[in-house]
Amino acid sequence: TAKLSPEKLLCQLRDRVNVTMIQGSDGPFDTSEWQQYLPGKSLNETVGRLGRCAVVSSAGSLKSSHLGQEIDSHDAVLRFNGAPIKGFQEDVGQKTTIRLVNSQLITVEEQQFLREALYNTGILIVWDPAPYHAEIDEWYRKPDYNFFESYKLYRSAHPEQPFYILNPKMQWQLWDILQENSLEHIQPNPPSSGMLGIVIMMTLCDEVDVYEFLPSKRQTDICHYYQKFHDRACTMGAYHPLLFEKNLVKHINQGTDEDIYIQGKVTLPGFRNVHC
């Protein structure tokens, strides 16, 4: 269903999706109070230049994949929300460089978020669904989940751990590209954490391997590798435009169909290696 060639699509992603984190100079965050909470260093300074990166979806099809070693062989690994490692190393590895969490998790499950050791490793990034192409201050006044207090509490408890807030403009820049390259009308809901994480890693790394975002032969209705819960919507999408995200990622995959089938693996170039 994609309309642009893979090369042109990569250029669109590179040039139109601005991956930035909220900084102390951004609109309502330019107060002395917020300066104490936002990290002093930029994400780029914190991670440095990354070579091979892995993005690990939380899909049930990671179960019994034995992909742990391969995932850990990357220079950096990105994981999502509450996806655990303990007890699942064999399938998902143990390295965690970045954990991308949604605002719902840190607000609704605030107590777990503040307590569980899982979150204390690596760099945290939180994102929140913003109104379509809203300016930062409009979003700040009406976030989908009011996660700001939870963010501050976590920052006070773990001042040394880098913890960023994703600039909400990115989600709609990405959504526009998804919509333009789909024949159907897409519900105006932001992309999933999975798709946001893929594009974040494409900005930081030379090459990005994504695991079980496009399902392998292990495809299952089990939602997550760490739970027994069945729901096809986890893989196909309900609120998030997951199916469209997956079509787009399939279109720009530089790996083989066999890699998808056997390992659930897609290989994407980092934006530094995209020449337009």
Ligand code: NCC
């Ligand atoms: O389930 P979730 O996502 O945390 O998964 C992270 C990303 O992995 C990809 N995925 C997951 C399961 C699956 N079977 N196939 C997949 O491809 C998706 O790209 C997904 O984004 C989210 O995107 O933030 C989401 O978060 C959960 C939930 O809020 C968190 O896990 C915290 O508990 C949402 N579930 C619910 O709200 C019930 C989910 O819709 C989206």
